[in-house]
Amino acid sequence: MKRAQQVYRAGGIALLHLLVLVALLRGTSRPDWLAFALVYPLAAIGVGVAMHRYFAHRAFATSRAFQFLLALMAALSFGNAVHFAGKHRLHHRHSDSEGDVHAPHQGWWQCWFGSLIDCGYSDDVVRREASHWLQWPELAFLYRHGSLPALVVCAVLFATGGFSMMVIGGCLPAVLLLHQSSAVNYFCHCRGSRDFATRDTSTNHVIVALLTYGEGWHNNHHRFPRSARAGLRWWQLDLFYGVICIFEWLGLVWEVRRVDARHLRRASLALQS
Ligand SMILES: [Zn+2]
Ligand SMILES: [Zn+2]
Structure with a gap:
């Protein structure tokens, strides 16, 4: 079962890249990029705000x-919120040590791609880390059928604008977000600077932070x-x-966790001493 799962994941990643390459070589149209402009921001929020800051x-x-x-x-980028939350919690618990799910010391390939296929833990272990989310049947359904929403979007885009719209609007966001996330996992544990003393090698990396809409302030994170804000300096x-x-202003979310100035000052002093 585990082997089949790995083949499925590796095949899916390879197929997404291949489709994007073919579509770009064959040529794209303005409506294709309009579809991209519609899907990509929602998918990016789905990764950074939903999967990372909320579910994990x-x-x-x-x-x-x-x-x-x-x-x-x-799910727009083929992400699985509950699986991600479990895996990411394991990353925080074992950062840069033996049990980490992705760390630069495991090598670039494993950190960038390999952990997406096999993170070193069984799906059961990963699920247990975030199993409380499965009390909601709709989240349990998405956990079991994680690719379904993205496949439906791809089908709708294909019916609307053909192959190139399906790929540019439905697959390219997933490919870009995969590389953006892997850039954080790799570069923000081996390059950049540190504002805080943590027991791992996490760093803040300006370029990665700009390319990932704030996720690259990873040492802060x-x-x-639990802070909703990763970019702690002005x-x-x-x-x-x-x-x-x-979202908070619109009343969609509340109890947003923020780091107070006193904690920030005390943590900064820990690095200087
Ligand atoms: Zn995190
Ligand atoms: Zn990290």
């Missing part, structure tokens, strides 16, 4: 309906994992935090 870290509270919407946004642009603030 519960950085804010929300309603059951909006929670489901967040899980659907995560490892120091304050100049550390964190668009995903901005999105959470907009």
Whole structure:
């Protein structure tokens, strides 16, 4: 079963890349990129705000309906919110040590691609880390059929604009977001600078942070994992935090967790001493 799962995941990743390459070589149209402009921002929010800051870290509270919407946004890039949450919690618990699911010391390939196929833990172990989410039948359904929403979007785009719209609107966001996430997993544990003393090698990386809408302030994040805001300095642009603030202003989310100035000052001093 595990072997079949690995082949399925590796095949899916390879197929997504191949489809994008073929579509770009064959040529694309303006409507294809309009579809991309529609899907990509929602899929990106699905990764950074939904899967990471909400499902993995519960950085804010929300309603059951909006929670489901967040899980659907995560699924736009073939993401599985509950599986991601479990795996990411294992990353935080074992960062840069033996049990980490992705760390630069495992090698670039394993950190970038390999952990997406086999993170070193069985799916049962990963699921147990985030099993409380499965109390909601709609999340349990998405956990079992994680690829379904993205496949439906691909089918709709294919029916609307053919092969190139399906790939540029439905597959390219998933490919880009895969590489953006892997850039954080790799570069933000081996390059960049550290503002806080943490027991791992996490770093803040300006370029990765800009390319991932704030996720690259990863040393800050490892120091304050439950904070909804990763860019803690005024100049550390964190668009995903901005999105959470907009959701909060709209009344869609509440109890947004923030680091207070006293904690921030004390944690900064720990690195200097
Ligand atoms: Zn990390
Ligand atoms: Zn995290």
